[in-house]
Amino acid sequence: MSKLDREKILDELVSFEGISHSCIYQNEQILASTFPSIIQDKLSGMGRFIDKIFSSAHAIDQAHDEIHIELEENTLITYRVNDDFLLMLMATKGINLSLVYMTVKAIEKSVKLHGLPPPKNTASIPVPTEVSKEKKAPNDYRKEDIPVWPLKGESEDAPSKLTSEQKVELYTNGLKKMLLESFGPVGDIIFEEALQRWQASYPLEVESIAKLVDLITQEIDSKNEKRSFFNKAARFIRKPLSEIGNE
Amino acid sequence: MEEDVIDQIMQIKQIKGLIQTNTEGEDVASTIEDEQLAHFMRFLVGYAPLFEKTAELGAIRSIILTSNKNNNLGVFIGKEHSLGVLFARGCSIKKLFSQIKAYLNKLSIGDA
CATH class of the missing domain: 3.30.450.30 (Dynein light chain 2a, cytoplasmic)
Structure with missing residues (x-):
């Protein structure tokens, strides 16, 4: 060296x-x-x-x-x-x-x-x-890349019995799991911090999940990890609820 | 029964000594003659909750110190009891610990 x-x-x-x-x-x-x-x-x-x-x-x-x-x-x-x-x-x-x-x-x-x-x-x-x-603004992805999706196929294939809260929970649990897998216990801290900000600023509904992804991404420092999480999370929240429920 | 378990752990080849403490840090059983080392292990047991509070990374299950010059030592933290272990340097920590962990439930040290 x-x-x-x-x-x-x-x-x-x-x-x-x-x-x-x-x-x-x-x-x-x-x-x-x-x-x-x-x-x-x-x-x-x-x-x-x-x-x-x-x-x-x-x-x-x-x-x-x-x-x-x-x-x-x-x-x-x-x-x-x-x-x-x-x-x-x-x-x-x-x-x-x-x-x-x-x-x-x-x-x-x-x-x-x-x-x-x-x-x-x-x-x-x-x-x-x-x-x-010092909270650096995320600069390795474009915020406008996170659409406020009408989630794919939700009307057709989401489990109709789920309440709005349960649907939100499916997505938030998935995002949390993703963070824990990538960052270990630190992932839990990142998630809770972003979740609190999300709960304080946005309606707690599936249509706002993209905002949660945005807030989590902002909490991640490393450019590569930020990009990697964002790509993974974007793919995840595009999945229909029925698919997520079976994971 | 606890004495039996201590005896069984002591049968593991690389183990040089053990100290079992309760939540107050008092010895329940000990085979460690070096009082300074025993103090150090009690210190580690008492230190663990302070570290947990500072780090906020969840509960500590064990703390292990290794060295090329001295015997290695570690403490397994339990709710009711903790177990300090002195073991030979150079042995496989992973292998040794899986052996010790098999006994920990019997000593009320949970699934450490």
């Missing part, structure tokens, strides 16, 4: 199947992150907690440098690199740990040789909470 920088480290890690997000924590600050902005302000708190666990272990002469915090669906794996910074990874439980471990060891070696350079275009330590508050 000749041109070592934070983004490259994180990009390499999240390119592994099974790692959804990663970040670098040092001196109570998140220096770089691929986590969604909605969770950014929690990351430094999580980093502080994990750092304290490492420090406590070291205080009793234990040289542990890797922590796995097993959650319901995912595992938060943190490596202490060169006693200098923490690499935090959100991973699925079935991940190939040896692959990640060897990559982290390579990063460790490279950082030893080249150091961890300061973030680009910043004179001082960045303030992560500012990143979280």
Whole structure:
């Protein structure tokens, strides 16, 4: 890794199947992150907690440098690199740990040789909470691409017995499932945030589901993930209710 | 019965020691002689709910620390009891844990 920088480290890690997000924590600050902005302000708190666990272990002469915090669906794996910074990874439980471990060891070696350079275009330590508050307008898809559909074939093939609320629930559950599959527990936070905004601003009916997709897409930071979710969600909400009900 | 379960877990080859604590952090059973390590495991059990509150990512089922120099250690968090485990470094965490998890229900540590 000749041109070592934070983004490259994180990009390499999240390119592994099974790692959804990663970040670098040092001196109570998140220096770089691929986590969604909605969770950014929690990351430094999580980093502080994990750092304290490492420090406590070291205080009793234990040289542990890797922590796995097993959650319901995912595992938060943190490596202490060169006693200098923490690499935090959100991973699925079935991940190939040896692959990640060897990559982290390579990063460790490279950082030893080249150091961890300061973030680009910043004179001082960045303030992560500012990143979280900054809501970038989605720029990798066009809002007008989300039509307010008369949902395809609804009048002909939607289960006629369903109430309006039940129909809405079928779509919202599907979108939530999609987020959980892509982002793990973070997906739940993204969904709840967008759902609250949607419930406050739009009529809770099937015709407004496209607005919910729009709000969820806005909550996703990564350009690629934003695009991927939008495409998947757009296909999903075009499906007739009868098809969704059978999934 | 709990002692039997502890004995059975201790039969797993790579296990070096165990500590079972209740919700107050008091020992129910322990085979760990190093008091500092026992303290550290109790600390992890007590720390888990604080981390859950900060992270808001859901309940923590277990926390594992690994090292190339020391034995690995972990705690399985349950509602009524938690179990701290000291195990040999270099062994397969996944394999070991699936073995331990088979016993956890018997210790009221749920489906951790």
